[in-house]
Amino acid sequence: MQRYFISRLGQSALLLIGVIILVFFMVRVTGDPARLMMPREASAEDLEAFREVMGFNRPLYVQFLDFFSGAIVGDFGDSLHFKTPALQLVLERLPATVHLAGIALIFALIIAIPIGLIGGFNPGSVVDTLGRGLALAGQSIPNFWLALIFILFFAVRLRWFPSFGRDEWHSVVLPATVLGLPVMGQIVRLTRSAVLEIRGEDFIRTAYSKGLEPRTIYIKHVFRNVAIPLISVIGVQFGYMLGGSIYIETIFSWPGMGQLIEQSIGWRDFPLIQAIAVFTSVVVLGLNLITDLTYAFIDPRIRYGSS
Amino acid sequence: MVDYARGGEELIYFKPFFFLNAKTAQEVSIIEGEENMNILKQLRPVFGLVLLAALILAACQPQEIIVTQVVTQEVEKQVVVTQEVEVVTTVEVPAEPPPDMPIGTLVRAVTTFPNSLDIPQTAERQASTTAWNIFDSLVAFNDAGEIVPRLAERWEVSDDGTEYTFYLREGVTFHNGEPFNADAVVFSWDRAVNGGFEYSYHWESAVSVEKLDDYTVKITTEAPDALFLSIMADNWGMIPPGYFQEVGQAGFDEFPIGTGPFKFVEWVKGDHITMEANEDYFRGMPKIKTFIIRPIPESATRVAAIQTGEVDIVTRLSSEEAQSLLGVENVKVIKYPVTRVYYIAFNNLTTGVGQPTEDPLVRQAMNYAVDIDAIIDALFDGFAKPAIGLVATSELGYDDAEPFGYDPDKARDLLAQAGYTDGFAMDMACPAGAYTHFEEVCEAIAGYLNEVGIDVSLEIMESGQYWDMEAAKELPPLFGDSWSSAVGEGYPRLNGSLRGWDASYSSWFDDEIDNLLTQIETTIDQKERAELYKDLQAYMRENPPFIYLYEPVSFEAINTRVQNYKPRSAETYDLFQTWVVEE
Numbered sequence: 063m064q065r066y067f068i069s070r071l072g073q074s075a076l077l078l079i080g081v082i083i084l085v086f087f088m089v090r091v092t093g094d095p096a097r098l099m100m101p102r103e104a105s106a107e108d109l110e111a112f113r114e115v116m117g118f119n120r121p122l123y124v125q126f127l128d129f130f131s132g133a134i135v136g137d138f139g140d141s142l143h144f145k146t147p148a149l150q151l152v153l154e155r156l157p158a159t160v161h162l163a164g165i166a167l168i169f170a171l172i173i174a175i176p177i178g179l180i181g182g183f184n185p186g187s188v189v190d191t192l193g194r195g196l197a198l199a200g201q202s203i204p205n206f207w208l209a210l211i212f213i214l215f216f217a218v219r220l221r222w223f224p225s226f227g228r229d230e231w232h233s234v235v236l237p238a239t240v241l242g243l244p245v246m247g248q249i250v251r252l253t254r255s256a257v258l259e260i261r262g263e264d265f266i267r268t269a270y271s272k273g274l275e276p277r278t279i280y281i282k283h284v285f286r287n288v289a290i291p292l293i294s295v296i297g298v299q300f301g302y303m304l305g306g307s308i309y310i311e312t313i314f315s316w317p318g319m320g321q322l323i324e325q326s327i328g329w330r331d332f333p334l335i336q337a338i339a340v341f342t343s344v345v346v347l348g349l350n351l352i353t354d355l356t357y358a359f360i361d362p363r364i365r366y367g368s369s
Numbered sequence: 370m371v372d373y374a375r376g377g378e379e380l381i382y383f384k385p386f387f388f389l390n391a392k393t394a395q396e397v398s399i400i401e402g403e404e405n406m407n408i409l410k411q412l413r414p415v416f417g418l419v420l421l422a423a424l425i426l427a428a429c430q431p432q433e434i435i436v437t438q439v440v441t442q443e444v445e446k447q448v449v450v451t452q453e454v455e456v457v458t459t460v461e462v463p464a465e466p467p468p469d470m471p472i473g474t475l476v477r478a479v480t481t482f483p484n485s486l487d488i489p490q491t492a493e494r495q496a497s498t499t500a501w502n503i504f505d506s507l508v509a510f511n512d513a514g515e516i517v518p519r520l521a522e523r524w525e526v527s528d529d530g531t532e533y534t535f536y537l538r539e540g541v542t543f544h545n546g547e548p549f550n551a552d553a554v555v556f557s558w559d560r561a562v563n564g565g566f567e568y569s570y571h572w573e574s575a576v577s578v579e580k581l582d583d584y585t586v587k588i589t590t591e592a593p594d595a596l597f598l599s600i601m602a603d604n605w606g607m608i609p610p611g612y613f614q615e616v617g618q619a620g621f622d623e624f625p626i627g628t629g630p631f632k633f634v635e636w637v638k639g640d641h642i643t644m645e646a647n648e649d650y651f652r653g654m655p656k657i658k659t660f661i662i663r664p665i666p667e668s669a670t671r672v673a674a675i676q677t678g679e680v681d682i683v684t685r686l687s688s689e690e691a692q693s694l695l696g697v698e699n700v701k702v703i704k705y706p707v708t709r710v711y712y713i714a715f716n717n718l719t720t721g722v723g724q725p726t727e728d729p730l731v732r733q734a735m736n737y738a739v740d741i742d743a744i745i746d747a748l749f750d751g752f753a754k755p756a757i758g759l760v761a762t763s764e765l766g767y768d769d770a771e772p773f774g775y776d777p778d779k780a781r782d783l784l785a786q787a788g789y790t791d792g793f794a795m796d797m798a799c800p801a802g803a804y805t806h807f808e809e810v811c812e813a814i815a816g817y818l819n820e821v822g823i824d825v826s827l828e829i830m831e832s833g834q835y836w837d838m839e840a841a842k843e844l845p846p847l848f849g850d851s852w853s854s855a856v857g858e859g860y861p862r863l864n865g866s867l868r869g870w871d872a873s874y875s876s877w878f879d880d881e882i883d884n885l886l887t888q889i890e891t892t893i894d895q896k897e898r899a900e901l902y903k904d905l906q907a908y909m910r911e912n913p914p915f916i917y918l919y920e921p922v923s924f925e926a927i928n929t930r931v932q933n934y935k936p937r938s939a940e941t942y943d944l945f946q947t948w949v950v951e952e
Contacts, residue, residue, distance in 0.1 A: 094837050100567055102874055103865050108570060115565050143484045143492055154638045213673045225673040226665055315665040317639030325482055
């Protein structure tokens with residue numbers, strides 16, 4: 063178990079270094095921030111002075127070492143656009159994004175898991191048919207489009223919810239629903255197919271034949287095995303949502319990280335882009351690590367497999 | 370899997386085969402049966418989807434009714450638009466009298482997040498217009514675009530035009546109670562010039578700012594600077610020296626303090642900025658109690674939020690969105706021209722050297738070849754104005770000459786005169802996603818040029834890369850762009866796009882244009898300058914350095930409870946004079 067944990071941790075650290083390198087060099091092929099940030103009327107000397115102040119005229123490897131040594135201790139420098147420390151900007155936006163992603167995930171799970179389980183145990187039933195239709199729709203309807211339709215219908219027409227922002231307790235309903243739908247679709251399908259597959263396994267037949275109560279079989283044998291693929295998908299999806307949903311947050315004017323990403327890219331705000339990318343990577347890697355450890359906890363094959 | 374099943378239950382492993390009960394057998398057969406599902410069963414999820422689609426359609430039904438309403442109102446709409454234009458251009462007689470005390474809340478939606486409320490650091494228009502509610506300059510623009518006294522009561526200019534003496538208003542205090550005086554002016558200038566901000570150069574037009582006595586300052590410019598007062602009105606926000614020194618730049622960014630009509634209250638990043646009325650304001654009490662700025666980047670959401678009444682003012686709507694709001698209860702649409710001009714630039718410095726476009730006849734021909742009116746009708750519902758000469762309509766010295774107009778025969782004649790009877794081929798580039806419908810505009814232009822025999826191959830490029838190449842003068846000999854100006858004159862735009870190697874985004878140099886621009890720079894007298902602008906425009910019609918396109922129109926929508934709100938062509942507004950009617 064310990065060895066497993068350490069090896070996963072090592073892999074994550076390596077990945078993170080890879081991300082830092084990639085992010086640093088990728089943002090630099092997108093354009094000259096001095097040109098974009100300075101007014102159009104600025105003269106060549108103004109531009110040069112700006113590059114000097116910002117350190118953009120130093121050799122690339124010097125800039126990289128500077129960035130890397132800072133990033134390791136969480137110092138990403140000041141945002142070029144917002145003039146405040148980049149990491150602080152990211153952390154300011156984090157609660158809103160966690161709020162949205164959390165509600166979206168809970169919404170998706172509450173609906174998806176029962177539908178998936180019922181569908182898996184009763185393939186072909188009405189619930190299964192509707193559930194699969196819903197899953198397909200959730201996964202295939204473009205959610206930026208759905209977001210606009212929801213605003214028009216539920217906010218403008220029915221006035222049930224605010225059309226944007228995070229002012230009231232129910233402001234989160236529309237964005238969370240839109241954000242959660244594709245995840246819901248995926249989890250319905252996954253749960254259903256996992257139940258179907260596991261039901262046909264020898265050990266379930268064994269359990270039946272030794273006279274176990276169906277309820278015991280479901281809870282002890284089926285659910286436990288269904289949980290493994292579910293956890294991996296939930297982990298990945300939650301990490302993805304925490305990275306900030308750019309479309310959804312922008313459309314609903316939700317004050318989270320997704321909007322900040324959109325802004326930082328638009329302004330070629332190198333320090334901010336880097337801070338967001340590295341921060342998001344840490345979150346995703348952390349979640350993956352937790353996911354892996356949860357597997358090991360639930361499934362002894364993984365726990366003992368490596369030894 | 371088998372391994373695992375054996376793990377804990379090996380002892381009873383063999384039993385099931387003898388006791389295979391009926392229930393399990395049934396279930397197994399169902400599972401196996403699934404593999405051979407008949408077609409009907411396979412279609413089940415499809416039925417589910419159809420059902421769901423039907424539900425969604427049903428849910429959308431009321432929406433479709435709205436769409437048909439919009440269509441039926443089309444005729445009425447046009448009438449409303451012309452009314453609104455009049456509302457903006459004539460003096461509006463408010464329906465409700467202004468209150469004696471600041472009352473109510475006004476929410477203004479902006480399209481992007483202000484990056485800072487410290488004026489020399491504000492990166493774009495919407496940040497600076499937000500900040501200007503907190504600050505004042507020595508002088509200001511009025512609604513007619515004229516310079517009027519603000520924190521200065523009056524001023525004198527020396528005969529050589531380089532020394533300004535400002536007599537400051539007495540008894541003005543900052544929001545924290547600090548007095549406004551000559552020291553504050555000196556400190557504000559000093560801080561901005563030495564702050565290393567992107568916009569420091571707007572303060573650098575003054576080489577010294579001296580205190581003569583507590584309420585008199587002398588400001589010296591290097592040379593006569595015709596735009597000095599305009600730039601001052603648009604950039605020189607006064608800050609309190611004592612407070613700034615106490616809290617530092619970071620503290621000031623966090624909680625800005627000025628003399629303006631509204632006091633800063635709070636800024637929830639990415640969500641809203643709140644200000645409240647400054648009841649001690651030296652021009653009198655503002656009429657709005659609480660003013661809130663909310664960024665809503667997505668325009669469809671802005672349109673929704675004005676309809677629900679969640680916000681009172683929404684800006685930067687497209688003509689389609691403005692049309693969709695006409696006739697909506699409690700919403701009024703405002704339309705005003707923006708001081709921005711779109712153009713397709715020629716190049717005589719790098720890629721355009723030796724090309725046919727060095728011949729003025731060819732450049733004239735290309736202006737005649739493009740049907741701007743048709744483009745404006747098709748892409749902007751007619752809401753834009755054909756441009757001529759790169760000076761916008763509301764700017765000083767605008768020459769109301771006829772645009773070239775669409776005349777493809779004349780274009781072909783001119784091309785023949787220039788010796789290009791068979792036309793020629795040329796590359797063209799335009800930025801993607803930078804301006805409304807600009808990609809389509811460029812495609813249309815390429816099409817029109819092709820019709821008169823100029824074989825244009827158009828490349829639409831990512832805007833970041835585009836600006837880089839434009840600055841490096843590496844774009845093809847035809848490239849599209851636009852330029853705004855907020856100082857009431859076309860000078861910054863003309864200077865930036867026509868000063869050859871001296872200007873970052875220029876790819877054109879012409880001695881006569883350069884000569885006229887130099888004269889405009891140093892002539893202080895407004896009338897003389899207006900004449901110079903006219904001369905320049907006349908010259909630029911004969912020798913066009915651009916294919917002139919259009920001046921855009923900006924749409925805003927306001928809640929009808931908002932009174933006396935007058936947005937200006939530079940997208941600024943003076944909220945001091947605005948009030949809201951409380952229901």
